[in-house]
Structure formats: C-alpha cells, structure tokens
Amino acid sequence: MASSVDPRFGAALREFRQRRGLSLRLLGQLAHRSKSHLHELEAGLKAPTVDTARHLDRVLDAGGALARLADAPVDHAAEAGELRARVAASDVSGDVLDRIEQGVDDLASSYPTMVPADLLPLVRRHLSYVGRLLDGRVTLAQQRRLLVAGGWLAVLRATVHIDLRQRTAAVAHLRAARDLADHAEHGEIQAWCLETRAWDVLTQGDYRTALDLSRQAQRIAPKGSSARIQATAQEARAWARIGDVGATRRALDRVERLTANLPVPERAEHHYRYDPTKAVAYAATTLAWAGDPGAEQVARAVLTELDPHGDGGARPRRSASARLDLGLALVAAGQSDEAAALGTQAVTSGRVVPSNWWRAAELLAKVEQSGAPEAATLRDACLEYAPRR
Structure with a gap:
C-alpha cells in the first residue's frame, strides 16, 4: 500500500x-x-x-x-523500486529513462508550491537514482540522457538549498550541476547554473557580481531559451539594486521583446520553462527595487492576477513576494499604512522562504523609517515568523 x-x-x-x-x-x-x-x-x-x-x-x-x-x-516509491531493480540488473531501458525525465519535470513543477524542506528529500532521492544508474552499464546515448537529468536535478537541489540558506550545500551542487552539464554539453543547464549563482549573490548584496554572472548566463544560453530570458530578467534586478533606473528599464525592455511571442508552456509552473506571465511579476519586483514611480500600478496588477480572492491563490509563494513588492512601491509613494498591512499578510502566510526573508526585512525597515504606527504590527509578525538560522 x-x-x-x-x-x-x-x-x-x-x-x-x-x-x-x-x-x-x-x-x-x-x-x-x-x-x-x-x-x-x-x-x-x-x-x-x-x-x-x-x-x-x-x-x-x-x-x-x-x-x-x-x-x-506521482508514485515516487514505486519509481524507486523499479529503478533499483533495473540498476541491479544493469538494464536501463527507454521506459526507465522516460520516467526519470518525467520525475525531473514533476519536481521542477512542484518547486513554486512545495515548502523547500519538503521538496529537498524528493530531489535528493531522484538524484541518487540517477547517480546509481550512471555507475551501471549504459550506452552513450543513455549516459547523456542521465547526465542531463542529473544536471537539472543538481541545479534544482542547489536552488532549494539557497532557499533554505544552506549555501555550502548550494555551492557544492551548483558545481556538480555545472560538471554534469559540461559533460553533456548542455548549454541551457550551464546558463541556469550561472543565473542561479547570480540570484544567490544578489540576495547577499553583491550586485556587481550578480550583474556579471547574469551577463555570462545570457552569452552561453541557447537562443530563445528560458535560461536566456531569466538571465536577462536577473540582469534587470541587479541594475535595480545598483540604482541605475535607465539600465533597469533597458533590461526590462529586452525581457519584453524576448517574451513578446512566447507561448505559455504546457506546465506553466515548471521552474525551468519560462512562463511569459512571469515577465510582469519580474517587472513589478524590479521597478519596486529601482524606486520607479510606475512600480505601484504594475505591482497591483500582478497581485490581483496572482491572488484575486486574497487567499494566496494557486501560487502562494509568488503571491507573498508580490505583496512585498507592492508594499515597497507603496512606501515610496507615501502609503506606509497599506504597505505595512501587505507586508504583514506576506509574512504571516508562511510562504516567504528563508532566502527571500531579506525582502521582508527591507520593507520593515522602510515602513519604520516612515514613522507609520502600523510598523509595530509588521515588526511583531517578522519576529514571530523569521526563519531560524
């Protein structure tokens, strides 16, 4: 059973x-x-x-x-049993490889909704299966498929470690993902490794390195790939943190051009398949960080789309981030009371992952600087929900 x-x-x-x-x-x-x-x-x-x-x-x-x-x-335990049996028999069939690749897509699609701590053991288990198969008897074609699957799983595992602020583990698995991608000559995974590093250093305040890594990712990402679009969006965010509004706007314009005729993928929640609707959400974040006056209108539209009923919507992590973005834009517009309320909603949803906690802390600091009395409620929420180190 x-x-x-x-x-x-x-x-x-x-x-x-x-x-x-x-x-x-x-x-x-x-x-x-x-x-x-x-x-x-x-x-x-x-x-x-x-x-x-x-x-x-x-x-x-x-x-x-x-x-x-x-x-x-998704029957993970049954997959594990089948994979173990086939490894023991040194028999890697096309069906096994298909199921591994399906598992990769399932996990990447679970990333936006699952709690990182719950997702991590599933990714770890699948990565272990791939490693066992690579140690067995496989053809060159099978080996490349396993290397690619392992590369996607390793970069996803690194991303989850970043979300949990486990940076030593994240660095190790980004290195493993890069090595697997190099062996498979897979340019998109190579680019995602750089983009993921860019996000990590950006959250640590190293904006110039984030900018450099984002540009490197764009150079090696295949034309039209999701990695190239995401790396361009990451460049925009780096410029926003640096404070160059003009460069921020130009990078966002490039994202808009890249996504203009992009169809919505079959699994829009897939972390490594760019959903064009993400472009508006990224624009809201980026404009809010840059202090652009247009941020409030864009951020309100994003939050309405993600969470029309105020219950977190289908993508509660994105909804929490959207509330922080709108809150930051509202502080800049002199509406600190509403900003504090939105920040409190985001924090108490429990959906602000550890790697994103600095965004909540930044909003709190700005609300407190404004002198709004509602800052006390937001501070209490932050103290209660702050992730343990």
Missing part, C-alpha cells in the same frame, strides 16, 4: 492543517476522521481516496489542492 503513496499529499495536508492552527485531533473532529487515520495520511503510510481528499479540501479550504494530488499522484 505504501508504494502507491505520493509523499507530496502528506506534506500538503500537514501544511494546510498547520496554517490553520489545527492539531491532528481538532482536524479529526472537524473532518469526522480518526486522528490515527490523519496521521497515516500525513506520514505517507496510507494513500488517500479522492473522496477523502475532497472532503479535507473543503474542511481546510485548500482550494482543491489535496484532491488534485490524490487524483494524479
């Missing part, structure tokens, strides 16, 4: 329950389910029925997220 359990369901159930401040006992009373049954669901010891998932969705107001996971589970 356990082999058919998707570990994402238990992690999502636990997160929705904790977000509403419910114990397993209280949730059991509300949902008319036993505490032991709920524990088994959260621990991944039992697979939920679709009816149970829908019922829990209604009780927890999860917007259908639990039912979607129950209806189309």
Whole structure:
C-alpha cells in the first residue's frame, strides 16, 4: 500500500492543517476522521481516496489542492523500486529513462508550491537514482540522457538549498550541476547554473557580481531559451539594486521583446520553462527595487492576477513576494499604512522562504523609517515568523 503513496499529499495536508492552527485531533473532529487515520495520511503510510481528499479540501479550504494530488499522484516509491531493480540488473531501458525525465519535470513543477524542506528529500532521492544508474552499464546515448537529468536535478537541489540558506550545500551542487552539464554539453543547464549563482549573490548584496554572472548566463544560453530570458530578467534586478533606473528599464525592455511571442508552456509552473506571465511579476519586483514611480500600478496588477480572492491563490509563494513588492512601491509613494498591512499578510502566510526573508526585512525597515504606527504590527509578525538560522 505504501508504494502507491505520493509523499507530496502528506506534506500538503500537514501544511494546510498547520496554517490553520489545527492539531491532528481538532482536524479529526472537524473532518469526522480518526486522528490515527490523519496521521497515516500525513506520514505517507496510507494513500488517500479522492473522496477523502475532497472532503479535507473543503474542511481546510485548500482550494482543491489535496484532491488534485490524490487524483494524479506521482508514485515516487514505486519509481524507486523499479529503478533499483533495473540498476541491479544493469538494464536501463527507454521506459526507465522516460520516467526519470518525467520525475525531473514533476519536481521542477512542484518547486513554486512545495515548502523547500519538503521538496529537498524528493530531489535528493531522484538524484541518487540517477547517480546509481550512471555507475551501471549504459550506452552513450543513455549516459547523456542521465547526465542531463542529473544536471537539472543538481541545479534544482542547489536552488532549494539557497532557499533554505544552506549555501555550502548550494555551492557544492551548483558545481556538480555545472560538471554534469559540461559533460553533456548542455548549454541551457550551464546558463541556469550561472543565473542561479547570480540570484544567490544578489540576495547577499553583491550586485556587481550578480550583474556579471547574469551577463555570462545570457552569452552561453541557447537562443530563445528560458535560461536566456531569466538571465536577462536577473540582469534587470541587479541594475535595480545598483540604482541605475535607465539600465533597469533597458533590461526590462529586452525581457519584453524576448517574451513578446512566447507561448505559455504546457506546465506553466515548471521552474525551468519560462512562463511569459512571469515577465510582469519580474517587472513589478524590479521597478519596486529601482524606486520607479510606475512600480505601484504594475505591482497591483500582478497581485490581483496572482491572488484575486486574497487567499494566496494557486501560487502562494509568488503571491507573498508580490505583496512585498507592492508594499515597497507603496512606501515610496507615501502609503506606509497599506504597505505595512501587505507586508504583514506576506509574512504571516508562511510562504516567504528563508532566502527571500531579506525582502521582508527591507520593507520593515522602510515602513519604520516612515514613522507609520502600523510598523509595530509588521515588526511583531517578522519576529514571530523569521526563519531560524
């Protein structure tokens, strides 16, 4: 039974329950389910029925997220068993490689919605599978597919480590991703490694290095690739932090041109497939950082699109970031009371990952500098929700 359990369901159930401040006992009373049954669901010891998932969705107001996971589970444990058996037999079939690549896409698509600490063990496990297969007997064509899959998993793992502020681990896995990409001669993964490094150093305040790394990524990224677009957007953000509004605007114009005729990908949530709707969200962030007067209007439009009902929307991490962006723009426009309220909503959502916490701290500092009395509420929220070091 356990082999058919998707570990994402238990992690999502636990997160929705904790977000509403419910114990397993209280949730059991509300949902008319036993505490032991709920524990088994959260621990991944039992697979939920679709009816149970829908019922829990209604009780927890999860917007259908639990039912979607129950209806189309990703069977990680079964994949692991199959992969182990095939490794032992030194038999890497096309079906195994297809499932590995599907797993890579599933994990990259889970990145915007899963809590980093829950996503990390899944990425680690898949990367271990790929490493075992590379040690076995494979053809040259199979080896390249495994190298590419390993490269994507390694750069994703590095990104999750950055989100968790585990920079030693992030550096090690970025180096591994680069080596795998070099062996596979995969220009896009090479570019993503540079772009990811650019984001990391930007969050640490090294804006000039971020600018240099973003430009390097653009030079090696294949034409029309998501990596080239993202690296260009990263350059714009570096210019914004440096304070050059003109250069910021020019970089954003290049992003707009690159995404003008770009179709929405089949899996828009995929971290490494550029969704053209992201361009507006990046513009809001970048303009807010640059102090551009146009930031407020763009940031409001982004937040309305991401979170029309004020419940976090389908992409709660992006919604939290959008609130911080709008808050920063509002402080610049002299509306610190609303800025503080938005910052408090973002922080208390629990969706501001550790690597993004500096953005909440920056908003708090600016609200306090304005003298707004609402700053006290935002400070209390920041003290309560600040990630542990």
